[in-house]
Amino acid sequence: MQPDPTQEPTGGDEPEVQAEGSRFMPPPLGGLPILGQDEPFVEDEEGFDPDEDLDDFDVDDEPRTVLITGACGNIGRKLRTAWEDVYDLILVDGNPGEDDPEVFNVDLSVFDEEWITHFHGVDTVVHLAGSPDESAPLADLVKPNLDALANVLNAAALAGVERVVFASSVQVMSGLRENLPELISAETPPSPSGAYGILKYAGERFGESLAHAFDLTFISLRLGAVQPGPNRPETLPDDWEKKAWLSNGDLVRLFDAAVEAEIEDRLVLVVNGVSRNGGGLWDLTVAAEVLGYLPEDDAFAPRHQAEALDEQRH
Numbered sequence: 001m002q003p004d005p006t007q008e009p010t011g012g013d014e015p016e017v018q019a020e021g022s023r024f025m026p027p028p029l030g031g032l033p034i035l036g037q038d039e040p041f042v043e044d045e046e047g048f049d050p051d052e053d054l055d056d057f058d059v060d061d062e063p064r065t066v067l068i069t070g071a072c073g074n075i076g077r078k079l080r081t082a083w084e085d086v087y088d089l090i091l092v093d094g095n096p097g098e099d100d101p102e103v104f105n106v107d108l109s110v111f112d113e114e115w116i117t118h119f120h121g122v123d124t125v126v127h128l129a130g131s132p133d134e135s136a137p138l139a140d141l142v143k144p145n146l147d148a149l150a151n152v153l154n155a156a157a158l159a160g161v162e163r164v165v166f167a168s169s170v171q172v173m174s175g176l177r178e179n180l181p182e183l184i185s186a187e188t189p190p191s192p193s194g195a196y197g198i199l200k201y202a203g204e205r206f207g208e209s210l211a212h213a214f215d216l217t218f219i220s221l222r223l224g225a226v227q228p229g230p231n232r233p234e235t236l237p238d239d240w241e242k243k244a245w246l247s248n249g250d251l252v253r254l255f256d257a258a259v260e261a262e263i264e265d266r267l268v269l270v271v272n273g274v275s276r277n278g279g280g281l282w283d284l285t286v287a288a289e290v291l292g293y294l295p296e297d298d299a300f301a302p303r304h305q306a307e308a309l310d311e312q313r314h
Contacts, residue, residue, distance in 0.1 A: 063087050066259060067122045067161075069152055070129030071103050072096050074228045075167065075251065079126065082252040087259075090118055094129065094144075108148035111155075119159035124259050126165045127152050131196075134171055138195035145199045153210045163217040165258045166207055170224050170244045170272065170282070171197035177240050185283035186222070186270040204270055211267040218267065219258050219291075224274035224282070226251055233277075233299035243274070243281045247297035250275045257291040266290075275299060 064087050070076045071091035083089060092115070096103035106115040108129055119125065129152070130145040149166075156164050173184050175191030192198045200222075207218035224244035225236055233245045246254070254273050263269060271287035278300035287293040 064123040064259065065090065065121055066124045066126060067092065067119060068126045068128060069093070069108060069148075070127070070167075072100055073128055073132070075223075075226055076128050078226075078248055078251060079128075079255055082256075090122060092118060092129075108151050109143040110147075111151045116155045116158060119155045119161060122156075122159060122161050124163040124165060125152065125156045125161050126167075126255065126259070128167045130167075134169075134174075134196045135194065136196060138199075141195055141199055145196070146202070149199075149203045150206065153206060157210055157214040157216065161216060163219065163259070164207060164210075165255065166203055166218065166220045168204055168220040168222045168270070169197060169200045170222050170274070172201045172204070172222055173197075180281065183283050184272070184281055186272060186286060208268045215267070217263065218269075219263075220270040221254060221258060221273040222271065223251075224272075236299070239279070242299040243277050243279050245275055245277055245297075245299040246273055247275045247295075247299075250295040250297050253295060254287070254291075254293050257287070257293040261291040263290055 066083065066087040067090040068076055068079060069092050071080060071089075072093040072095065076091075076093070080089065080091065091100075091103040092106040092108070093100070093103050094105070094107055094109075096105050104115070104118055106112075106118070108115070127149065129148055131141055133140070153164065171194070172190050172192050173188065174193040174197050176184065176188075177193070181188070190197075190201045192201055204220045207220060210216065211218040224246040225241045226246050226248075227235065231248050233242050233247075236242050236245060251273075269286070269290060271291060271293070272282040272284055273287070273293075274282045274284070274295070275297040276284070276295040277298050284293070284295065
């Protein structure tokens with residue numbers, strides 16, 4: 001502790017009297033007091049005890065607490081496998097099943113103060129919950145894809161969550177399928193062809209409003225085609241789906257980047273979430289520059305074609 005020049009020293013020899021107007025000269029070695037070998041270390045006024053406090057000090061940051069909604073779905077299970085040793089995970093799902101005892105059974109379409117408690121102390125919410133049926137009528141999507149989203153956003157804001165990552169979809173642009181432009185970016189005017197894409201776009205807009213109202217970060221990932229299981233591109237039906245393919249590895253890379261990227265200069269971000277597929281239909285510039293997302297897989301790579309032929313022979 002730096003000695004106070006306004007206080008008279010206690011104990012020991014009397015100090016020499018300084019001339020009036022002379023400046024206080026700090027001790028050598030940067031002004032740090034030197035303790036004799038036999039002098040005890042005295043705690044400071046705030047009660048700092050080096051023997052106890054420094055033993056508890058950990059130079060490594062504590063892991064983030066990440067809450068995943070829809071934790072038992074296709075993408076949820078893949079992220080859980082990748083993150084189980086990386087983050088402190090809080091898992092919620094509307095139908096977890098008996099094989100997932102660590103998952104909280106929560107109906108997010110009904111706002112309830114009991115399940116909001118799961119959001120307390122959370123750093124990032126990854127919102128995956130909702131019906132994955134891209135052809136479902138609006139009536140079937142209102143509760144799982146609209147009401148649940150609104151409730152999750154409200155819960156995140158009330159709990160002081162710092163970041164929400166929303167699983168949007170390339171279906172926001174599915175209306176361009178029959179008349180493809182050279183490039184589809186997040187700035188391209190939305191063109192959903194059904195209720196599923198419309199509600200995903202509505203979720204992006206809700207999130208932007210919430211971010212500005214509560215000063216939290218909202219990241220929308222317009223996810224491409226992610227099939228259950230191995231998720232091989234050769235099982236996709238056409239070039240539109242293959243150009244929108246998101247491999248399992250790139251899926252994890254994308255969500256890793258969305259959770260970890262430091263983007264303090266902006267509250268809202270919308271990016272395309274596909275692999276580095278041949279044809280370059282989906283612009284990944286913003287995802288790379290802002291999030292640091294660098295996909296590695298390509299649906300049209302020769303190795304995938306060779307693997308498909310080999311499987312057919314067997």
